[in-house]
Amino acid sequence: MKYQPISFEPFFGWVNRSRVLYSPGVRKELAYELSQLGARNVMVYTDKGLSEAGIVEKIVQQISQSDLKLAGIFDNIQQDARISNINDGAEHYRSSGADSMVVVGGGSVMDTAKAVNILVGSNLEDFMPLAEQAGLWEGAKPLPPHIAFPTTAGTGCEVTNAMVVLDVDSKTKLSVTHPFCNSDIAMLDPELTTTLPPKITAFTGMDALTHAIEGITSVGAEPISDALGLHAIRLISTFLPVAVERPEDLEARGAMLIAATMAGMCFCNTMTGATHATAHALGALYGIPHGIANAIMLPWVMEFNLEDSHQRYVMIADALGVDIQSEDAITAASKAAQAVRRLKESIGLNETLKDFGVQPDSEQLAPLVELAAGDGQISYNPRYVEESDLLMLFTKAI
Ligand SMILES: [Fe+2]
Structure with a gap:
């Protein structure tokens, strides 16, 4: 058989704002790309497992060897983006004087960091009221520079304009969208994923x-x-x-x-x-x-x-x-x-x-x-x- 005509709604929109850079070793372009985005003081978001596995060091090196300043490494991100973890991550960003973020991790890390960027970009401290709104489109403004390195090949969170957050109290997962929350640049470096079990x-x-x-x-x-x-x-x-x-x-x-x-x-x-x-x-x-x-x-x-x-x-x-x-x-x-x-x-x-x-x-x-x-x-x-x-x-x- 051949494909039959595939129908679709007569009106649709399609958008994706993230640039994608792919290459084994593409992380070597990180400092240049951060500078192009206007970053000076960079906070790295990740989790303990990736820190201990030495993956984060491969990214931090790129910042340390450049003219950029490393504001800190927040490696306390837990499984599933949790409201208290998001608020904590935003507090670290503000107190360190960071002006940009590099995110190294899988879906939970990338979703947590997206929510952090929304908070710091909007001068807010608590993500819960935003999570309850679900769609954060009205009056949304571009957020501070954000580059993501996915370390799993799964969620696609590096380019999606949404995040799933876990409300621990009510045991519900909430999908939240924001037009600028996806990374400015998704850097796909397969050398960072070879140790994934x-x-x-x-x-x-x-x-x-x-x-x-x-x-x-x-x-x-x-x-x-x-x-x-x-x-x-x-x-x-x-x-x-x-x-x-x-x-x-x-x-x-x-x-x-x-x-x-x-x-x-x-x-x-x-x-x-x-x-x-x-x-x-x-x-x-x-x-x-x-x-x-x-x-x-x-x-x-x-x-x-x-x-x-x-x-x-x-x-x-x-x-x-x-x-x-x-x-x-x-x-x-x-x-x-x-x-x-x-x-x-x-x-x-x-x-x-x-x-x-x-x-x-x-x-x-x-x-x-x-x-x-x-x-x-x-x-x-x-x-x-x-x-x-x-x-x-x-x-x-x-
Ligand atoms: Fe999924």
Whole structure:
């Protein structure tokens, strides 16, 4: 079969403001690029694991060997961007006299730093009232210089104009958007990712794959994001198994960084769907890492959505390497979920929700269902999702 015409809404917008610089060793351009942005006194945001692994030192060196001043290293960022951690990070920025930030880390680090930049750029001290507003677009102004080095190939946070923050008290994850919060420059340096353990490589890569697939099937899908998402899927299905198998393979690591960034550019314009809505609930209530939660839920959600958007799943199946030529459209589309399951197996991701203590009991599942039903991403799913559907999806994934 051939692709049928793919429909999209007659009006759409598409934006991405971050510059992207890619090369093994591209960090050597950091001081020059910071100077071009007007930075003089630079605060580095990261986490303890990356500090101890010596990754942060590779970035700090670039600042120390230049005319720039190092305002400090805030390496206290915790898993999931937390309000108190954000407020603390902003206090360090202000008290050090910093005028810019360099961010080294995965999604939690990059999201925390984005929120810090919003606070310091707006002269505010507490992020909670901003998190409750969700969309910070009215009167938004450009923020201080911000360069990001992603150290996982997953979230795409280096280019997305949104962040997910965890409200520890209410155990909810809140999506917050701001038009200037993504990095001014995303520096993709695969040499910084070769020590990432295979397991984390696997599940962060599945997060990127989920961004691309849900971006393409979202009700907000449009042709520019389709192009980015489809090529991201091709790169991930080819290079994720290689990056897991051979951590030091710079070609695979580089392709995964590029794919994660492309998937980020895709989904931050289209939003996602039921996989992310359920994954946010699983992260908030059971502490399941975001990429693992997505990897568990994705094939179930794809099968649930199939009948409402099979033409889009044909494109996805093709990008995943399925031979669609000899199949009818529904059969070809259904093979997309099968291909995702094969990819998961090939990278050793065999967990189900049971491994994280989720029980097939409708009373115990009720809080998960309630949280997923109220998640902002659910409304972008191509098929309308009832609470009974969420219960069914969680139950299947156990
Ligand atoms: Fe995600």
